[in-house]
Amino acid sequence: xxxxxxxxxxxxxxxxxxxxxxxxxxxxxxxxxxxxxxxxxxxxxxxxxxxxxxxxxxxxxxxxxxxxxxxxxxxxxxxxxxxxxxxxxxxxxxxxxxxxxxxxxxxxxxxxxxxxxxxxxxxxxxxxxxxxxxxxxxxxxxxxxxxxxxxxxxxxxxxxxxxxxxxxxxxxxxxxxxxxxxxxxxxxxxxxxxxxxxxxxxxx
Amino acid sequence: xxxxxxxxxxxxxxxxxxxxxxxxxxxxxxxxxxxxxxxxxxxxxxxxxxxxxxxxxxxxxxxxxxxxxxxxxxxxxxxxxxxxxxxxxxxxxxxxxxxxxxxxxxxxxxxxxxxxxxxxxxxxxxxxxxxxxxxxxxxxxxxxxxxxxxxxxxxxxxxxxxxxxxxxxxxxxxxxxxxxxxxxxxxxxxxxxx
Numbered sequence: 278x279x280x281x282x283x284x285x286x287x288x289x290x291x292x293x294x295x296x297x298x299x300x301x302x303x304x305x306x307x308x309x310x311x312x313x314x315x316x317x318x319x320x321x322x323x324x325x326x327x328x329x330x331x332x333x334x335x336x337x338x339x340x341x342x343x344x345x346x347x348x349x350x351x352x353x354x355x356x357x358x359x360x361x362x363x364x365x366x367x368x369x370x371x372x373x374x375x376x377x378x379x380x381x382x383x384x385x386x387x388x389x390x391x392x393x394x395x396x397x398x399x400x401x402x403x404x405x406x407x408x409x410x411x412x413x414x415x416x417x418x419x420x421x422x423x424x425x426x427x428x429x430x431x432x433x434x435x436x437x438x439x440x441x442x443x444x445x446x447x448x449x450x451x452x453x454x455x456x457x458x459x460x461x462x463x464x465x466x467x468x469x470x471x472x473x474x475x476x477x478x479x480x481x
Numbered sequence: 482x483x484x485x486x487x488x489x490x491x492x493x494x495x496x497x498x499x500x501x502x503x504x505x506x507x508x509x510x511x512x513x514x515x516x517x518x519x520x521x522x523x524x525x526x527x528x529x530x531x532x533x534x535x536x537x538x539x540x541x542x543x544x545x546x547x548x549x550x551x552x553x554x555x556x557x558x559x560x561x562x563x564x565x566x567x568x569x570x571x572x573x574x575x576x577x578x579x580x581x582x583x584x585x586x587x588x589x590x591x592x593x594x595x596x597x598x599x600x601x602x603x604x605x606x607x608x609x610x611x612x613x614x615x616x617x618x619x620x621x622x623x624x625x626x627x628x629x630x631x632x633x634x635x636x637x638x639x640x641x642x643x644x645x646x647x648x649x650x651x652x653x654x655x656x657x658x659x660x661x662x663x664x665x666x667x668x669x670x671x672x673x674x675x
Contacts, residue, residue, distance in 0.1 A: 283673045287507040290530060297528055299554045301574045301614050310571035310616035317566050424617065452616060474561050474568040 306463060309453035311470045319433070319446040321478050324380035326373045327365060327431070333357060336388045336428075349387050353459065360465045361385060361429065364472035369480040381433050381446065388426040389455070395419035427451040427464070429471065431478075447478060503545075506533040506645055508670030512551040512579065517660040521553075521611060522575050528552040531668055535587055543587040547603055547630075551666065553577040574614040579664060581628055581651055582606045595638055599647075603630035607653035609662045624657025636672065643672035 302308055333354040335347040348354065361383065362372055373379050431447040438444050449471035451464070472478065510529030514522055529551035535543035557573040583605035591597050607628030613620045634647025646669055653662040 283505070283507065283671065286671070287530075287532070290507065290509070298552070299556075299574075299576075302572070307572050308616050310569060312567065312569045314567045454617070470561075470570050474563075474570060 305454040305456045309451075309463070309467055311467050311474070312450045312452070313448065313471055313475050315447045315475065315477060316444070317477075319436070321446070322481050324433075325369070325480050326371050326377070326379045327381045327383050328373055328375040328377070328379040329358065329361065329365075329383040329385070330375075331355075331358065333385045333387050333427075336386050356461050357385065357427065357464060357468065360468045364469060365478075368472065368478050370478075381431050384430050384432065386428045386430075388428060390424050390426075391421055392424065393419055393421045423455045425453060425455045427468070447475065449475065502674070503534065503536045504543075504643075504672050504674050506535075506670045506672040507531075508533070508549075508645065508647075508668040510549060510551055511667045512553060513665045513667075514553055514577075514663075515665060516663045518553065518577060518579075518609075518662050518664055522555040522577050524553065524555045526551045526553045526579075526664075528554075529666065531666075531670070533585070533670075535585065537592075541589045541592045543585075543589070543601075545585045545587070547581065547583045547585050547605075549581050551579045551664070553579065553664075569615075571616050576610075576612040576614075578608075578610040579651070579662065580608040581630065582608070583628060583630055585630075585632075587632075589636075597636045597638060599632075599634055599636060601632040601634075603632065603649075604628070607651060607662060609653065609657075609659055611659060622658040624653070624659040624662070626653030626656045626659075626662060628653045634668070645670045645672050 331354070332348045332351065335349050337347055365372065365383065375382070427450070429447075429449040429451075430445045432443040433446055434443065436444050436446065449468075451467040451471060453463075453467070508531040510526075510531050512526030512529050513519075514526070529549065531547060531549035533545060533547045535545035537543045553576070555575045557575060559570060559572050561568055561570040563569075581603070583603035585601055585603040587599050587601035589597055589599045605628055607626045608623070609626065610621070610623040629652050630649055632647055632649045634645055637644045647667075649666045649668060651662075651664050651666065655661040
């Protein structure tokens with residue numbers, strides 16, 4: 278009897294401990310990340326001017342098919358570009374027109390990807406016609422979420438790779454799940470973070 | 482060496498035949514990381530258990546097996562990490578599963594005493610699995626390491642059921658994807674069939 282009681286206590290204790298496995302992220306903002314990379318041999322301090330477009334291109338792959346580029350809504354782009362410009366100014370950079378021979382170009386771009394998750398009950402082939410009797414139980418359901426990425430690149434026209442393509446001297450990437458309502462505060466915070474961790478961008 | 486091994490095996494077999502009793506224990510385990518494990522996760526593990534089986538080949542010597550599980554977990558706030566030219570910021574959820582499976586030796590200097598101290602040593606495998614959730618990405622690393630485990634404890638004996646309280650130190654030799662894993666545990670257990 279004591280041995281059975283011991284086994285029961287042990288099994289339920291294990292189940293209880295396993296059931297207390299800690300949870301992970303609870304909110305979409307928990308999954309926001311900021312990544313920056315730079316060329317350590319590039320002397321940012323010796324530069325001072327940059328040019329940046331007034332619109333943010335949306336990377337969809339359509340230009341490969343010869344279509345015109347797509348852009349994110351102007352209102353959103355204006356807010357993002359203003360925040361980027363503010364951070365660059367704090368680091369000592371001066372924004373000039375693209376035709377005024379800037380030292381570098383800062384090119385923001387946006388990318389979205391959709392992830393679809395689906396579930397198919399593999400026993401549906403067996404109970405399919407009978408399921409109304411067992412309660413409504415759809416054989417398959419799906420869910421999806423959209424991930425957005427803001428990509429900021431600094432290129433120097435005079436620094437080209439062997440194939441003639443410009444080399445990114447600095448890359449800032451902001452990534453997160455796009456929830457229903459756009460939050461400028463959330464995006465501004467992440468852009469600030471990208472520049473906070475890039476103090477080497479400071480120019481004289 | 483070969484002769485010593487034969488003697489050891491013969492002793493073990495004879496001892497097993499002469500075994501007077503055995504016991505099984507289930508322990509609630511609290512873990513404290515040390516070394517590289519503590520660098521990865523600094524929080525105490527409150528989720529753990531250990532199962533022991535000991536065959537008393539002598540009244541004061543037990544040989545047996547032990548298996549357990551401890552989960553170390555830490556929720557890191559939004560922070561910046563740098564590796565080379567890359568800096569990355571975000572929240573992290575870190576998990577470390579530690580699973581020792583050992584053969585054990587236990588010595589009871591006062592086996593008939595109501596409060597019986599004991600000391601033991603275990604040798605076997607320490608499986609470790611580290612999981613880091615960062616943004617929408619998960620990074621997994623695991624290792625099967627050769628494990629060693631000293632133990633000190635006391636047992637409070639009441640007829641066929643006893644309570645045990647012990648401290649253990651697990652040490653895994655470097656191997657697999659992870660550096661050497663080590664941690665202390667405090668174990669409170671119920672012992673039956675002694």
